[in-house]
Amino acid sequence: MDDMNTKINLTYNGEKYVLEYDRNTVRILENSGFVLDEFLTKPMTNIELVFSGAFLKNHRKTNQTIIDEIYKKLPDKNKLLVQLRKMIDETYDSLFEEPDNGDEGNVSWEVIDLSPKKRENK
Amino acid sequence: MGSNRLISKEKRKQVEDTSLSKLFEELCPIFMSYGMSYDEYWHGSPYRAKFYLDAHKLKIKQRDEEMWMQGMYIYEALCDVSPILHAFSKKGTKPLQYSSLPYLSKVNELKIEKDKEQEKKNAQLIARVYFENWAKNTKKHFEKK
Numbered sequence: 601m602d603d604m605n606t607k608i609n610l611t612y613n614g615e616k617y618v619l620e621y622d623r624n625t626v627r628i629l630e631n632s633g634f635v636l637d638e639f640l641t642k643p644m645t646n647i648e649l650v651f652s653g654a655f656l657k658n659h660r661k662t663n664q665t666i667i668d669e670i671y672k673k674l675p676d677k678n679k680l681l682v683q684l685r686k687m688i689d690e691t692y693d694s695l696f697e698e699p700d701n702g703d704e705g706n707v708s709w710e711v712i713d714l715s716p717k718k719r720e721n722k
Numbered sequence: 723m724g725s726n727r728l729i730s731k732e733k734r735k736q737v738e739d740t741s742l743s744k745l746f747e748e749l750c751p752i753f754m755s756y757g758m759s760y761d762e763y764w765h766g767s768p769y770r771a772k773f774y775l776d777a778h779k780l781k782i783k784q785r786d787e788e789m790w791m792q793g794m795y796i797y798e799a800l801c802d803v804s805p806i807l808h809a810f811s812k813k814g815t816k817p818l819q820y821s822s823l824p825y826l827s828k829v830n831e832l833k834i835e836k837d838k839e840q841e842k843k844n845a846q847l848i849a850r851v852y853f854e855n856w857a858k859n860t861k862k863h864f865e866k867k
Contacts, residue, residue, distance in 0.1 A: 622766060626743070635741075636741070636742055691746075
């Protein structure tokens with residue numbers, strides 16, 4: 601049931617990226633300085649680290665500069681933040697007895713093509 | 723930022739008080755005891771754990787039902803044998819006969835009988851509808867003539 605968890609699908613320079621977390625990537629993220637409490641209180645200061653962490657599962661070899669470029673081009677940072685929070689929530693929410701919300705998983709952010717647009721010659 | 727909490731404040735507090743890594747490591751052996759593999763737990767889709775948890779709950783329920791059934795058998799056996807255990811029982815008293823079939827086989831038989839009855843009713847209904855349609859069509863046919 602790999603489709604159950606929330607994912608972010610995006611395309612950059614013709615390459616498709618599927619961003620998601622598993623428990624191991626959250627552990628790696630914490631080893632890199634991520635603190636959940638801090639993320640909840642000051643989300644914007646941690647968002648870049650959390651965003652980079654989302655590449656670890658499926659795109660481990662992606663260069664940090666590319667990740668930064670993708671991050672800069674993402675249009676709606678608030679929506680991204682909500683999505684990332686949800687994805688992290690899911691890694692521990694599933695371990696508890698009952699999720700409080702019926703809206704569990706199975707959500708994908710829309711596919712966004714962030715590839716740089718070619719300038720049209722006038 | 724808009725609130726997007728999937729879990730309650732208490733659960734959140736439980737998670738916030740500890741690091742996620744620590745929590746995951748603590749819960750890993752528990753989920754492995756539910757049958758989840760190490761790789762699935764750490765590298766698989768997080769929601770898989772929920773299914774293992776649900777399956778574990780089902781197993782507990784099944785075991786509970788088995789134990790209850792076993793208690794029923796023991797209880798019945800004791801009741802059946804009780805006439806001869808009585809200190810003042812008459813000579814020649816025999817124990818009652820123990821169930822010749824397991825309880826669930828009777829339940830299945832009842833279900834099969836009910837299914838058969840339903841099938842019979844369905845067949846009757848189909849035949850009735852078919853006959854009514856045939857009668858209607860025949861009537862129309864003669865009316866036209």
